[in-house]
Amino acid sequence: MRTERVTLVTLGVADLDRARAFYEAWGWRPTQAQEGVVFYQMLGAVLALFGRADLAEDQGRPGATLGTGAMTLAQNFATEAEVDQAYAAALKVGASALVAPRKVFWGGYSSYVADPDGHVWELAMNPFWPLAADGSLTLPGAGEA
Amino acid sequence: MRTERVTLVTLGVADLDRARAFYEAWGWRPTQAQEGVVFYQMLGAVLALFGRADLAEDQGRPGATLGTGAMTLAQNFATEAEVDQAYAAALKVGASALVAPRKVFWGGYSSYVADPDGHVWELAMNPFWPLAADGSLTLPGAGEA
Numbered sequence: 001m002r003t004e005r006v007t008l009v010t011l012g013v014a015d016l017d018r019a020r021a022f023y024e025a026w027g028w029r030p031t032q033a034q035e036g037v038v039f040y041q042m043l044g045a046v047l048a049l050f051g052r053a054d055l056a057e058d059q060g061r062p063g064a065t066l067g068t069g070a071m072t073l074a075q076n077f078a079t080e081a082e083v084d085q086a087y088a089a090a091l092k093v094g095a096s097a098l099v100a101p102r103k104v105f106w107g108g109y110s111s112y113v114a115d116p117d118g119h120v121w122e123l124a125m126n127p128f129w130p131l132a133a134d135g136s137l138t139l140p141g142a143g144e145a
Numbered sequence: 146m147r148t149e150r151v152t153l154v155t156l157g158v159a160d161l162d163r164a165r166a167f168y169e170a171w172g173w174r175p176t177q178a179q180e181g182v183v184f185y186q187m188l189g190a191v192l193a194l195f196g197r198a199d200l201a202e203d204q205g206r207p208g209a210t211l212g213t214g215a216m217t218l219a220q221n222f223a224t225e226a227e228v229d230q231a232y233a234a235a236l237k238v239g240a241s242a243l244v245a246p247r248k249v250f251w252g253g254y255s256s257y258v259a260d261p262d263g264h265v266w267e268l269a270m271n272p273f274w275p276l277a278a279d280g281s282l283t284l285p286g287a288g289e290a
Binding site: 070 | 146147148149150151152153154155156157158171172173174176177184185186187188189190191192197200201203204205206211212213214215216217218219220221243244255257262264265267276277278279280281282283284286287
């Protein structure tokens with residue numbers, strides 16, 4: 001089993017219905033929804049939306065004020081046009097604009113938006129990072145698990 | 146290409162050398178390291194460590210104080226014993242204990258630790274979530290991409 005793994009990314013949200021409406025308008029299809037939590041199957045891993053207060057309690061930080069942290073979730077695309085489309089689509093369904101798509105110094109094309117809870121998503125194209133047909137990312141030179 | 150994707154998770158860190166030493170002591174093997182950023186290949190996605198101030202600048206939030214946000218990254222395991230081992234191993238390399246492994250109401254077994262920058266990791270076993278041999282997670286009933 002690979003050591004370098006994330007199987008579940010849980011985002012704490014202030015209003016689960018609002019967060020769910022946002023992700024589903026963006027095109028995410030729920031796999032499981034239970035009382036207070038929604039799961040979205042990704043490629044070999046899962047994204048969950050879960051109430052912020054419950055998350056703090058779960059994490060052993062009851063009462064913590066959980067805001068937008070020092071973290072970005074990114075979706076990489078194969079072309080600049082796809083980044084433009086993804087950025088426009090995200091804004092259309094209620095994401096907040098942080099950085100409009102632009103060429104960046106490392107040779108790519110990148111933009112940033114925030115979801116309704118402030119979680120930051122990068123929508124980008126990195127010409128040095130080939131994507132598989134399913135949208136998964138394996139770095140050049142990465143060893144097998 | 147699947148809509149439900151995270152190709153890159155970037156964690157903002159106060160001290161890249163410290164963060165890198167932590168993850169590598171934990172067993173993460175770097176795939177690429179460049180000036181100011183380290184990339185770890187996961188299963189079809191990548192984890193990056195990147196300076197907190199640079200991350201804020203990149204995200205279009207220059208000067209933002211980026212702390213521990215409302216987010217958990219999780220590693221799921223197949224057995225309670227593996228969770229116990231993973232928790233002990235994380236503490237041994239400098240993770241902070243948040244919640245020691247214990248049975249939880251939803252039928253699983255879960256623990257929480259924080260990395261040196263406060264990013265929260267859940268180390269858990271969910272008996273309803275079978276893992277593939279490589280450690281990837283596909284929920285029962287999840288449709289194909």
